[in-house]
Amino acid sequence: MKRNIQFILFVFFALCLSQAAAQKRPYSGTINIEPVRFEQHGDFLHIEINFITDGMKVKSVRSVNFTPQLISSSDTCNLPEVSFKGRNEFLAYERTLAISAKKNADLKKPYAVQRGYGIRNDTLRYRYVIPYEPWMADARLDIRSEECGCGETVFMNMQTVTDKVVLERLLTPYVVVPHLTYVEPVTEKVKNREIQVECFLDFEVNKVDIRPEYMNNPVELTKIHTAIDDLKSDKSIEVQRLEIIGYASPEGTLAVNKRLSEGRAMALRRYLTARYDFPRNLYHIVFGGENWEGLVKALHTIDMDYKDEVLEIIKNTSVEEGRETKLMRLHGGVPYRYLLKNIFPGLRVAICKVNYDIRNFSMDEAKDMIKKRPQNLSLNELFLVADSYPKGSQEFIEVFETAVRLYPEDEVANINAASACLLRGDTLSAERYLKKVKSNKYLPEYNNAVGVLALLKGDYEQAEKHLRTAVKLGVAIAEENLKELAEKKANAIEIESRRGNR
Incomplete structure (x- = not known):
């Protein structure tokens, strides 16, 4: 019996508190906040929020204020507020505006001040743009809400609307990563x-x-x-x-x-x-x-x-x-x-x-000989020395360039030197070497190199032609260059489209 009495008293007390809180609230109904856009575009940050009212009615001497805030680890920025005001509060606000206009007073302007009296079932669209600053990259968007009346804040709350700004993908020219292959020269017995x-x-x-x-x-x-x-x-x-x-x-x-x-x-x-x-x-x-x-x-x-x-x-x-x-x-x-x-x-x-006659050398001897008397090495020995280094390394490229200096008229040496030059983006030297190739134009490595050269120079039609020929001739890596070509073309189209829309 005693426990039942205690439970009844608890429920009664809770109802009283709820009624008291409801009496203190400045409005009836609900106001929901819906994030729409929080995005950097070019030099500006775009903030878009919807305030959705459902059966909302603000009491005469009350107001409900919402202040969007940008908050990061290093800085904070308050944006213009939105205020829903009851009848008397709204009239007081209009009088303040009139007086400020006559005195030319510098009054901080809100984004919107709305009549809150009368039942509202609509959406207020908040659309605001500010200059983008680097600190905003890790900012979140909060809304500070204040329920006010009789000159004081009755209730204040903070709500995170979205925790991350959407950064614009800055379009820069796509940098092609060339994929090259090399011709192994014939071994000289003598x-x-x-x-x-x-x-x-x-x-x-x-x-x-x-x-x-x-x-x-x-x-x-x-x-x-x-x-x-x-x-x-x-x-x-x-x-x-x-x-x-x-x-x-x-x-x-x-x-x-x-x-x-x-x-x-x-x-x-x-x-x-x-x-x-x-x-x-x-x-x-x-x-x-x-x-x-x-x-x-x-x-x-x-x-x-x-x-x-x-x-x-x-x-x-x-x-x-x-x-x-x-x-x-x-x-x-x-x-x-x-x-x-x-x-x-x-x-x-x-x-x-x-x-x-020059005797043949082991790999270690060849690596030493290239520093002393590179002319003693055959093209095949030079190729094996280059192949012992990581592809694209400075040593790798230098060996192929040494080979073409020693054998300037050899077509295989010129194809390999051109491919090495393309790895470091030297299209002028690569083109000069490839022009010396006359009889080996059907070599798959030659077509792959010519395709990459055309791709780097922006001649996409010739690039596709030679790369597809290289694929047919058995250079699987040319498929990767065709993917690079597709990326480069798509990127070029997108950049051009962005420019046209500005």
Whole structure:
């Protein structure tokens, strides 16, 4: 019985408190807050909220105020408030506005002041824009609500509407990540190489003996010594053949010039055998005869009177038909005398070709050799050294660029160098290398590289054409470049669309 009495008293007391609270509330019905937009767009932050009233009616001397607030860990910003006012409160507000207008007073303006008397069933749309600042990136949107009456705040509450601002996705040009593949060069079983040194030796007229101190001979002979000494000092090199070619200038009879060219070649051999311990059977003498080929090359590098006529005679008149005689008679011998003085001395040349083999190297030896004598490495060895480094690393790229410097006309070297350049976005060098490729245009690696080059240059049609060819030829990685192409095209369209909408 006692417990029943206690329960009845508790329920009665709660009802009394509820009625008292209801009597203190400034309004009847409900006001719901609905977040619509809290988003950064360009340089501004957009705040959109709906205040939805359902059977709301504010008492005459009461008001309900809502203040949106931006709150972050470093800053706070109050936005203009929304106020629903009862009859007397609304009239008092209008009087305050009138007085402020007459006095030109600086009155802080709310977003909206609404009549709260009379039952309301509608939506007030709050739409506000402020300049975006970096601290707002982690801000939340709160609403501070105050229920006021008789000049005092009866009740205050804080409500989080949304806890994160939606940041605009800033559109920047999509950066293509190229996917490259490389051609492995054919392995050389024997690395056979050849160097050629041209010596413009000075001989006394009609003499074939080499005088080491005569005129410019010290400089010219030093060129041969330097080349041969360099080879002999390298333990990985074995000289296989020394070929000496002697040439004479065209003046004089063919028989005399043949004798001079032979004699000069033999003289150079005697000179070298006296100074080096190569077996005599490594020396091979070639008699070049009259150096007409050298004359044509020299004429193409100079300007002289009647040059075209001289070249025409050389082209269309054989030596047996009197080529030299025609040159001597041309324009009274003027061009011939010029040749005799300025060109012919440089045609009395001896050429020394040294043919040699280089042994093959292990990976560790090749890595060491590339720092000392990279010219001793084959293309395949250079490829394996590059492949030992992470793709795209500085060492990886540098090895392929070294390879193309050593083998500038090799198409595989140029394809690989172009691919390495594309990894670091060097389209100018890549294009220069790819232009040297003539016979290997059907290589899948070539088409992949050309496709990537076109993609980086913005030529999407050519990029797709070559990349699809690479896929057909078996380069699976070209599929990744086609995905990059799709991303780049979509990004370009979106950027253009944004620009058009501004």
